[in-house]
Amino acid sequence: MASIEDKITRVMDGSAYPNVARVVSPRATGSDTLMTDGLSGWSTETAMNFITYRTDSAGNVIEGTVRDWIGVANKVNSSIINLKLLAGPEDDGSNVGDIVQPCASASYADRLAQALLESLDTDGKLKEGIVETKNIKDKAITPEKVDFASLPMFSATLSKWKPLPQNKFTTVEYDKVEYDNTEAYDNKKFQYKVPKDGVYHIDARVAISDTGFFSTHTACVGIFKNDKLVKESTRTRGTDNNLHLPRPSLSVDLLLKENDVIDIRAFCSDQRVYGGNSTTSEFSMRFIGLV
Numbered sequence: 001m002a003s004i005e006d007k008i009t010r011v012m013d014g015s016a017y018p019n020v021a022r023v024v025s026p027r028a029t030g031s032d033t034l035m036t037d038g039l040s041g042w043s044t045e046t047a048m049n050f051i052t053y054r055t056d057s058a059g060n061v062i063e064g065t066v067r068d069w070i071g072v073a074n075k076v077n078s079s080i081i082n083l084k085l086l087a088g089p090e091d092d093g094s095n096v097g098d099i100v101q102p103c104a105s106a107s108y109a110d111r112l113a114q115a116l117l118e119s120l121d122t123d124g125k126l127k128e129g130i131v132e133t134k135n136i137k138d139k140a141i142t143p144e145k146v147d148f149a150s151l152p153m154f155s156a157t158l159s160k161w162k163p164l165p166q167n168k169f170t171t172v173e174y175d176k177v178e179y180d181n182t183e184a185y186d187n188k189k190f191q192y193k194v195p196k197d198g199v200y201h202i203d204a205r206v207a208i209s210d211t212g213f214f215s216t217h218t219a220c221v222g223i224f225k226n227d228k229l230v231k232e233s234t235r236t237r238g239t240d241n242n243l244h245l246p247r248p249s250l251s252v253d254l255l256l257k258e259n260d261v262i263d264i265r266a267f268c269s270d271q272r273v274y275g276g277n278s279t280t281s282e283f284s285m286r287f288i289g290l291v
Contacts, residue, residue, distance in 0.1 A: 002043075002045060002046050002072045002073075003046075003047060003082075004070050004071060004072065004083075004084045005047075007111045007112065007115035008046070008111075008115050009047050009048060009049055009070070009111070009112075010043035010045055010046045010048070011043070011048070011049070011102060011103070011104055011108075012041050012042070012043060012102070013041055013042060013043040015041065016040060016041035017041050018039070018040070018041035018048075019038060019039070019040045019042075020099060020100065020101045020102075021036035021037055021038055021039060021078070021100040021101075022096075022097055022098065022099060023036060023052075023094045023095060023096055023097060023098040023100060024036060025096065026093065026094065026096060027093050028093050029091050029093040030091060031083070032071075032081060032082055032083040032084075033079055033083065034052075034071065034080040034081075034083055034094055034100065035079050036079065037078065038078050039074075039078050039080070042073040042075065042102060043073065044072070044073050044074075044075060047070050047072050047082075048070070048071060048072070048073055048080075049068070049070050049086075049102070049103065049104065049105050049107060049111075050069055050070075050071070050100055050101055050102045050103060050105075051066055051067060051068055051069065051088075051100075051103055051105060052066075052067050052094065052098050052101075053065045053066040053067070053098070053099050053101075054097075054098055055099065064089055065098075066089075067085060067087070067088035067089060067091070068085070068086045068087035068088050068105045068107045069084065069085055069086060070083075070084050070107070070111075071084065080100070086105075086107035087105075087106065087107050149181055150181075151181075151286065151287045152181065152182045152184060152194075152195045152196060152200075152285070153179070153180075153181055153182075153284075153285065153287065154178075154180035154181070154182070154184060154185045154192065154284065154285055154286075155177075155178040155179055155180075155282060155283070156174035156175070156176060156177045156180075156187060156282070156283050156284070157174060157176045157178060157277065157278035157281060158172070158174055158175065158176065158206075158275040158276060158277060158278070158280075158281040158282075159175055159176050159277065160275055160276075161210055161273045161274070161275045161276060162274060162275045163271075163273055164208065164268050164271065164273055164274040165271060166268065166269065166270055166271040167267075167268075167269055168267070169222055169224075169229070169267045170265055170266055170267070170274075171190050171264070171265050172190065172204075172221075172263075172265060172266050172274060172275075172283065173190045173275075174187070174264070174281070174283045175187050175190070176278070178278070178282075178284075182195045189263075190263055190264075191261050191262065191263045192263070192283075192285055193259060193260075193261055193262075194256045194257065194258055194259060194261075194262065195258065196258050196287070197256070197257050197258050197290070198255075198256065198287050198289060198290050198291070199253055199254070199256075199287075199289050200253070200254055200256050200285050200286065200287055200288065201252070201253050201285065201286050201288050202231075202250065202251070202252055202253075202254060202262070202284070202285050203249070203250070203282065203283070203285075204221055204223060204249060204264045204282075204283050204284075205221065205247055205248070205249035205250075205280075205281060206221050206247070206248065206264065206266045206274050206275070206280075206281045207245060207246070207247050207275060207276040207280035207281050208221075208246045208248065208266055208268050208273075208274050209245060209268065209270075209272040209274075210245065210276070211242045211245075212238060212239065212240075212243065212245055213238035213246075213270045213272055214240055214270065215238045215240050216269075217237070217238045217270040218236060218237050218238070218268070218269050219235065219236050219238075219246045219268040219269070220232055220233045220234065220235045220236065220248045220266075220267050221248040221249065221250060221264060221265070221266050221267070222250075222265050222267065223252065223254070223264060224263050224264070224265055225254070225256070225260055226260060226261055229265075230254065231250055231252050232250075233248040233249060233250045234248070235248075236248050238270070247280060248266075253288065255291060
């Protein structure tokens with residue numbers, strides 16, 4: 001419904017150029033209704049900007065009578081209602097014969113600029129964050145339009161075997177970074193610092209013992225968040241067979257907060273080694289969504 005609060009307004013109805021009208025009935029000062037001799041071509045979809053002025057007997061504009069208005073056209077009775085004075089001298093009413101001319105005035109341009117600057121920068125580009133998720137239609141965004149490079153993801157592997165103390169969760173030193181698009185993994189502390197809130201998928205696997213171990217012992221891998229164990233794999237029991245080489249692993253989704261610190265730790269109830277190379281041990285994370 002048309003309103004004088006509209007900032008983006010039409011200047012014609014699209015079927016014909018709007019006519020220049022004349023006042024046919026006096027309007028008292030402060031009245032918000034103006035009667036004209038016709039509003040052909042005026043838009044009723046939005047409010048309309050227009051100016052009024054008076055002319056002398058020679059048809060010249062009388063100085064000090066030009067006023068800039070916005071109002072809603074009513075073609076049924078050729079009236080303009082909800083008048084609001086935007087610029088010009090104070091309202092002194094309207095006289096029969098006053099000119100009513102639709103136009104893209106300075107006030108029109110300024111209100112349009114105000115509306116556009118709510119969502120656009122002055123260079124015409126969309127403001128950052130202006131498009132809210134609720135305003136995006138389902139399935140409106142295709143994979144081709146998603147910048148996957150902006151979604152945090154990384155992978156790190158091991159380059160050698162390292163000692164694993166007995167009965168102690170020990171930080172796995174994934175020292176070879178395969179990829180890390182947000183540079184969030186510290187390959188000196190062997191920790192991933194979460195760059196943004198969200199749900200992350202975490203894969204962790206580590207080879208424990210290069211020669212197997214006895215059936216009286218078990219091994220596992222754990223995910224630690226801020227130095228606390230949050231997920232632990234099923235404990236793998238030895239088989240008394242040096243051909244059985246345990247590879248405990250975890251694949252989980254975790255809701256994380258920005259600056260949470262994630263690391264992977266290995267455990268064995270016997271003193272062994274862990275690691276190997278990228279084929280046996282890897283730690284990876286990727287952002288999969290918001291909650």
